[in-house]
Amino acid sequence: MAKEDKAILACEVCLCRNYTTHRSKKNNGKRLELRKYCPHCGKVTLHKETK
Numbered sequence: 001m002a003k004e005d006k007a008i009l010a011c012e013v014c015l016c017r018n019y020t021t022h023r024s025k026k027n028n029g030k031r032l033e034l035r036k037y038c039p040h041c042g043k044v045t046l047h048k049e050t051k
């Protein structure tokens, strides 16, 4: 059984967890920050990795 390293991306504005992604091993220790569309906010917002 391989452990999948999943990261959840949450909208920084409304804190909705809109996306899941795979954590890159090279990015260990660093939080992902991506600009993605948030359906709750109705616009593109900054999404940060959360557990």
Ligand SMILES: [Zn+2]
Pocket: 011, 012, 013, 014, 015, 016, 038, 039, 040, 041, 042, 045
């Ligand atoms: Zn949002």
